[in-house]
Amino acid sequence: MYDLPWLLAPPDDFNERCAQLKYHKTPADEVHALAKYALSINQSNRLYQAIRKLNANTRSLLAHTLTPFKLGIVSNATMDLMIPSFVMAAIRNGVDLELITTDFGQVAQEAFDPDSKLNQSKPDAVLVALDYRAYPFFGDQSVASVQITPSEKALNYLQQIRESFKQKGGMICIVQTLACPPYEFSGNFDVQLDGILRKSLTEFNRALVDDIKNSPDVLLDVAAIVNMVGACHWFDDRQWYLSRVPMANTYVPLYAEYLTKLIAALRGKSKKCLVLDLDNTLWGGVIGDDGLEGIQIGQGHPVGESFLAVQQWAKTLKDLGVLLAVCSKNDKDIASEAFQRHSGMLLKKNDFAVFVANWEDKASNIRYIAETLNIGLDAIVFVDDNPAEREIIRTMLPEISVPELPKDPSQFLRILCAARYFEKIDFTDDDAQRNAQYSSNVRRQEIQKSAASLDDYLVSLEMHISFAPFDEFGRKRIVQLINKTNQFNLTTRRYTEAEVLQFENNEQSVTLQVHLQDKFGDNGMISVLICKVYKDRWEIETWLMSCRVIKRRVEDAVCDELVARARKSGVSRLRGFYRPTEKNGLVKEHYRRLGFECVGSSDTEDVWDLVVDRYQIKNPPIKVTKSSVTA
Amino acid sequence: MSQDKAVTLDQLELIFQDTFTENTYAFSVNTTRDDIEEWDSLSHIRLLTAIEANFGVQFDLDEIGNMTDVATIVNLLHEKLV
Numbered sequence: 120m121y122d123l124p125w126l127l128a129p130p131d132d133f134n135e136r137c138a139q140l141k142y143h144k145t146p147a148d149e150v151h152a153l154a155k156y157a158l159s160i161n162q163s164n165r166l167y168q169a170i171r172k173l174n175a176n177t178r179s180l181l182a183h184t185l186t187p188f189k190l191g192i193v194s195n196a197t198m199d200l201m202i203p204s205f206v207m208a209a210i211r212n213g214v215d216l217e218l219i220t221t222d223f224g225q226v227a228q229e230a231f232d233p234d235s236k237l238n239q240s241k242p243d244a245v246l247v248a249l250d251y252r253a254y255p256f257f258g259d260q261s262v263a264s265v266q267i268t269p270s271e272k273a274l275n276y277l278q279q280i281r282e283s284f285k286q287k288g289g290m291i292c293i294v295q296t297l298a299c300p301p302y303e304f305s306g307n308f309d310v311q312l313d314g315i316l317r318k319s320l321t322e323f324n325r326a327l328v329d330d331i332k333n334s335p336d337v338l339l340d341v342a343a344i345v346n347m348v349g350a351c352h353w354f355d356d357r358q359w360y361l362s363r364v365p366m367a368n369t370y371v372p373l374y375a376e377y378l379t380k381l382i383a384a385l386r387g388k389s390k391k392c393l394v395l396d397l398d399n400t401l402w403g404g405v406i407g408d409d410g411l412e413g414i415q416i417g418q419g420h421p422v423g424e425s426f427l428a429v430q431q432w433a434k435t436l437k438d439l440g441v442l443l444a445v446c447s448k449n450d451k452d453i454a455s456e457a458f459q460r461h462s463g464m465l466l467k468k469n470d471f472a473v474f475v476a477n478w479e480d481k482a483s484n485i486r487y488i489a490e491t492l493n494i495g496l497d498a499i500v501f502v503d504d505n506p507a508e509r510e511i512i513r514t515m516l517p518e519i520s521v522p523e524l525p526k527d528p529s530q531f532l533r534i535l536c537a538a539r540y541f542e543k544i545d546f547t548d549d550d551a552q553r554n555a556q557y558s559s560n561v562r563r564q565e566i567q568k569s570a571a572s573l574d575d576y577l578v579s580l581e582m583h584i585s586f587a588p589f590d591e592f593g594r595k596r597i598v599q600l601i602n603k604t605n606q607f608n609l610t611t612r613r614y615t616e617a618e619v620l621q622f623e624n625n626e627q628s629v630t631l632q633v634h635l636q637d638k639f640g641d642n643g644m645i646s647v648l649i650c651k652v653y654k655d656r657w658e659i660e661t662w663l664m665s666c667r668v669i670k671r672r673v674e675d676a677v678c679d680e681l682v683a684r685a686r687k688s689g690v691s692r693l694r695g696f697y698r699p700t701e702k703n704g705l706v707k708e709h710y711r712r713l714g715f716e717c718v719g720s721s722d723t724e725d726v727w728d729l730v731v732d733r734y735q736i737k738n739p740p741i742k743v744t745k746s747s748v749t750a
Numbered sequence: 751m752s753q754d755k756a757v758t759l760d761q762l763e764l765i766f767q768d769t770f771t772e773n774t775y776a777f778s779v780n781t782t783r784d785d786i787e788e789w790d791s792l793s794h795i796r797l798l799t800a801i802e803a804n805f806g807v808q809f810d811l812d813e814i815g816n817m818t819d820v821a822t823i824v825n826l827l828h829e830k831l832v
Binding site: 134137159160161162164165168169199200357358360361362364368369 | 767768769771791792795796798799800803809810811814815
């Protein structure tokens with residue numbers, strides 16, 4: 120997997136294209152195109168240098184297409200070699216990564232000194248890139264205390280570092296599990312022997328996972344990566360002894376890809392929807408030609424079992440909150456029949472939020488799927504065994520991720536898994552219910568067609584709304600919404616869990632989390648507001664809403680609530696902001712619709728004011744079950 | 751120079767072009783670390799990785815320390831590849 124086989128290999132003229140970058144008509148697009156290939160460390164370095172040679176204006180154009188993230192790094196090893204690979208992998212995953220590196224081995228100094236480089240520069244997160252060599256696992260066991268095991272000692276050290284970065288710099292940490300090197304002392308018994316590395320590392324990793332669960336920090340599971348590729352391949356002792364490089368260089372691109380996938384997930388950029396072709400992607404053969412009995416799917420046949428494994432993967436993703444869709448060149452009835460009647464089929468037709476089987480071109484069909492589900496094209500992964508279809512989608516819809524697949528279907532699963540499109544940083548109730556919510560949405564749309572007017576329709580939904588300030592129960596979902604919502608998002612400010620916690624505890628902030636229920640089910644938390652308190656006014660720094668509940672006058676109910684709360688606090692004015700992005704045109708006139716007045720406008724920001732006493736209450740057909748005003 | 755070494759030298763030139771982004775030196779069997787400004791300890795690791803991957807060989811610690819000019823690299827590769 121070191122060569123990232125789900126990505127296309129770089130073309131023969133890669134070096135030439137890097138050299139020509141500064142003369143390119145649209146250099147930002149060209150950088151995106153080049154970064155998408157499976158780059159070696161040399162190729163990453165070449166593109167990295169070429170980008171550095173672009174003028175400041177062009178570089179800021181490029182940055183504008185990406186989400187910024189500032190990452191500090193501490194390590195017991197040399198990380199310098201990896202930097203170009205980190206930055207290129209970040210671009211591939213939609214992130215403009217600014218790195219703050221520290222000198223090799225300066226972990227404790229950086230963490231504990233309040234004036235250290237990292238504590239002063241306050242990046243968005245600190246990568247604590249430590250491997251087993253950073254910890255005292257090889258201490259003299261004869262003098263070791265019986266009270267404290269090596270793994271406890273190591274865990275304490277790491278906890279102090281995490282806590283210190285949190286307290287002195289307000290940063291979250293990206294913390295690594297420890298891969299076990301291929302060292303043995305007593306063979307099978309190592310895992311049972313106190314003080315022996317394998318047992319210590321096993322204990323450490325288990326305890327770390329438990330510890331991380333209750334903290335805002337996130338885990339980079341290096342042990343899992345090494346488990347996938349093999350310790351004899353990952354660890355290269357020559358490189359460690361010669362230059363303190365922590366893993367074989369050939370694995371730097373893989374490590375960089377997984378690190379930046381995690382960072383992208385922290386910024387809500389994980390994929391949301393898996394769009395699948397049918398023939399030779401979900402089963403072997405062509406249903407239209409081979410018929411129901413002719414296709415291969417299910418137990419008892421090597422090809423059928425290969426495709427069954429892919430279906431199992433998709434089904435599990437669905438349970439984790441990924442939306443599934445079909446996009447296939449097929450007769451719709453024949454394709455549907457395969458799901459209904461073939462006994463080997465694990466996926467059922469109602470596992471898919473959208474099912475498109477026709478003879479139109481796939482690019483149009485995928486656009487239709489994105490519109491129906493109200494998600495961006497960049498949230499979609501499209502899996503197709505046919506290289507020509509893959510190429511068309513890559514060209515027509517470059518925002519979409521299209522994994523390369525080999526001819527042999529028995530290899531599909533491991534490549535799709537290794538691509539890690541659906542990186543998660545938490546698992547909320549909303550994830551568990553997402554597919555049900557989307558299929559309820561389809562039913563809601565059906566009612567809408569039959570209802571006489573929009574208001575009749577809204578009344579018939581029997582909506583119930585509840586409001587509360589931020590609290591620990593909602594925190595994870597609040598962070599998720601803040602980092603994922605693109606369309607109904609007035610300012611697109613992203614915050615980490617640590618920052619959200621600060622709003623929760625700060626008297627200078629007024630916060631709202633909004634839940635919505637209707638007769639089709641619980642929509643969960645669908646809107647989040649953060650206001651900054653000034654003497655005479657509240658400034659609405661964040662107002663966002665999930666796209667699922669757009670056009671249901673939920674924002675009217677929210678505004679009524681916010682104004683009521685402002686009145687009660689004796690605040691006379693509300694100020695809102697609209698900061699345009701590529702995706703939030705939907706809410707450009709949001710404040711005007713609510714009765715705010717535009718008091719300032721520039722390319723980057725419109726400012727809107729509302730005199731609370733002049734507000735006309737909206738009273739939409741939504742029943743308030745819990746208000747934050749009376750609380 | 752034998753036929754084999756010439757082939758190795760051609761392949762090596764491509765690897766050097768891949769590893770070093772600046773084209774400010776003339777590649778030949780006589781090229782040394784002093785001729786290439788970019789050839790520092792970090793790019794040395796990238797060079798090493800690229801050569802090992804290209805030829806499917808592995809150098810030992812002593813060899814890595816001695817690989818400071820093209821002639822030595824060609825000789826080492828020749829030893830390993832016959």
